[in-house]
Amino acid sequence: MEHHKLKTIKVKDLKIGMYVITNLSWYEHPFLKNQFLIKSRTDIEKIKALGIKEIQIDQARSEKAAGTGLTEDPPGPEREEKRDARGIIPEALISAIHDDRMHPREKALIVQKQSFIMMKNLFANPSAENIRKAKTGISEIVNLILEDDATLLYLLNITEHDYYTYTHSVDVGILGVALAKSLFKESGNHDIHALGAGFFLHDLGKVYIDKNIINKPGKLTDEEMNEMRRHPTAGFKLLFDTNQLTDESKIIVLQHHERIDGTGYPKKLRGSEIHIYGRICAIADVFDALTTDRPYRQKMNPFDALKLMRDEMIHHFQKDLFERFVLLFIAPVR
Numbered sequence: 001m002e003h004h005k006l007k008t009i010k011v012k013d014l015k016i017g018m019y020v021i022t023n024l025s026w027y028e029h030p031f032l033k034n035q036f037l038i039k040s041r042t043d044i045e046k047i048k049a050l051g052i053k054e055i056q057i058d059q060a061r062s063e064k065a066a067g068t069g070l071t072e073d074p075p076g077p078e079r080e081e082k083r084d085a086r087g088i089i090p091e092a093l094i095s096a097i098h099d100d101r102m103h104p105r106e107k108a109l110i111v112q113k114q115s116f117i118m119m120k121n122l123f124a125n126p127s128a129e130n131i132r133k134a135k136t137g138i139s140e141i142v143n144l145i146l147e148d149d150a151t152l153l154y155l156l157n158i159t160e161h162d163y164y165t166y167t168h169s170v171d172v173g174i175l176g177v178a179l180a181k182s183l184f185k186e187s188g189n190h191d192i193h194a195l196g197a198g199f200f201l202h203d204l205g206k207v208y209i210d211k212n213i214i215n216k217p218g219k220l221t222d223e224e225m226n227e228m229r230r231h232p233t234a235g236f237k238l239l240f241d242t243n244q245l246t247d248e249s250k251i252i253v254l255q256h257h258e259r260i261d262g263t264g265y266p267k268k269l270r271g272s273e274i275h276i277y278g279r280i281c282a283i284a285d286v287f288d289a290l291t292t293d294r295p296y297r298q299k300m301n302p303f304d305a306l307k308l309m310r311d312e313m314i315h316h317f318q319k320d321l322f323e324r325f326v327l328l329f330i331a332p333v334r
Contacts, residue, residue, distance in 0.1 A: 005059040011052055014044045019061035024050070033188050037061070042098060046147075088121045088130050089137035090114040097144050108154030112170065115141060119166035119200065126207055128242035135197050135244070138173065142196035145177045152178060156328055157302070163292040165206050165214065168285075171292070173200035175284035176252075179325050183280075191248065195277060198252035202281055205235025205253065217295040229265045232257060248277060256281035259316040279318045283325050286313065302329055 006021070014020070021035045035058070038044060047055065093114035096107050115137075122134045145152050155174050176199030177192065184190040206214060209231050213224045220228060235253040239245040255269065255278025262270035264282075274282075290305035300308065306326055314322065 006056050007059055008054050008056050011048055011055050014038060014047060014055070014057075016040065016044070017062055019058045020047070021056040021058060022047075022050075023056065024052075035188075042143075088118060088133040090117050093118060093137060094140060097140050104148070104150035105154045107148075107151045108158060111141065111144065111151070112155060112158055112174075115170040115173075116167050119169045120164075123166050123169075123204075123207055126204060126238060126242075128244060131201070131204075131239070131242055131244045134200075138197050138200045139193050141173070141200075142177055142193050145174065145196075146181055146192060163289075163294050165203055168288055168292065169200055169203050171288040172202060172281065172284045175199075175288060175325075175328075176202075176281050178328050179280050179284065179321070180277075182324055182328065183276075183321075194246050194248040195252070197246065198249035198277065199281055199284065201235070201239065201249055202252050202256045202285070203231065203235065204238055205231035205233065207238070208234045215295050219296070229257075232266050251275045251277045252281045254278070256285050258282065260318055261315045263316070276318075276321075279321055283309075283317050283322055286316070287325070 016038050019035070019037050024034065036043075038047075092110060096102060096110040096114065099107065102110075118134060118137050122130055145155070152174075156178060173196060177196045180190065180192055180195050180199075184192065209228060213220065213227055216224065232254050236245070236250060239249055239253065254266070255274050258264035258267065258269040258274045258278055259282065260271055260274065260279070262268050286309060287302075287305055290300050290308065291302055293299045306329070309317070309322065310326075
């Protein structure tokens with residue numbers, strides 16, 4: 001049985017690396033869980049903004065415990081990780097995410113554009129180190145989606161751009177995390193950050209697919225379609241070989257083209273054989289494909305895309321999940 005060493009400290013004494021227990025209801029704080037590791041000074045400021053004076057910490061689960069509490073920020077690792085991520089993650093992405101004075105619309109535009117750059121950098125060189133670095137940036141975007149409903153609403157409604165694998169990856173990442181937030185915000189059983197990495201990396205296997213096939217303006221031949229259908233297993237293998245495969249990314253990468261009626265690929269799974277994470281990504285994947293310009297057709301507006309999915313494709317999706325997805329565009333996620 002895990003040993004817990006709990007201590008109550010003043011909120012003003014919180015440090016990065018402490019594992020805190022808020023003892024508040026889920027709707028009384030902006031965090032995904034009631035218990036979590038403080039990873040940034042932003043986390044500390046948000047706790048201070050709650051107006052509470054004291055908070056419990058679990059010293060056994062904290063990164064560093066000494067004497068009566070944690071008295072120093074953890075040294076090098078966190079700063080080293082941020083410095084190490086340069087070259088993949090644009091500094092403008094992190095700056096925009098943490099700029100509380102920026103209007104949500106402006107923030108959404110910058111975050112989207114800089115996320116495109118980050119994923120383009122990754123697709124150009126998907127090494128183990130670069131995947132790890134990209135996950136750091138993805139985690140920051142997930143935090144924004146979870147904590148900033150106003151910016152998320154703008155992110156969900158920015159659609160004016162062309163389709164590339166890296167832009168599609170960002171769009172599906174944002175849509176998938178938004179739906180996961182709506183579904184799982186009251187549950188502590190889902191790691192939204194790990195899900196976010198899976199959604200953003202769902203098409204990573206396309207780095208092994210001929211770009212002429214991906215960008216072909218007409219219908220694919222049977223041979224070309226078979227080649228295209230390799231990308232889920234290719235993505236799984238890439239994440240496995242680079243030691244970046246989590247349970248969440250395994251499910252999402254392998255199942256995002258499976259369909260409830262069994263017509264998907266690579267395994268033609270049906271109904272409950274498809275994990276809910278795969279079902280979420282399938283909806284986000286199709287919606288983004290319909291709402292961006294493709295080599296073989298023009299984009300649809302979100303309303304028409306959702307109508308088409310409801311009227312002609314609903315047998316591909318879990319109906320109640322699709323209905324929750326539609327709600328993302330009607331009201332802010334809370």
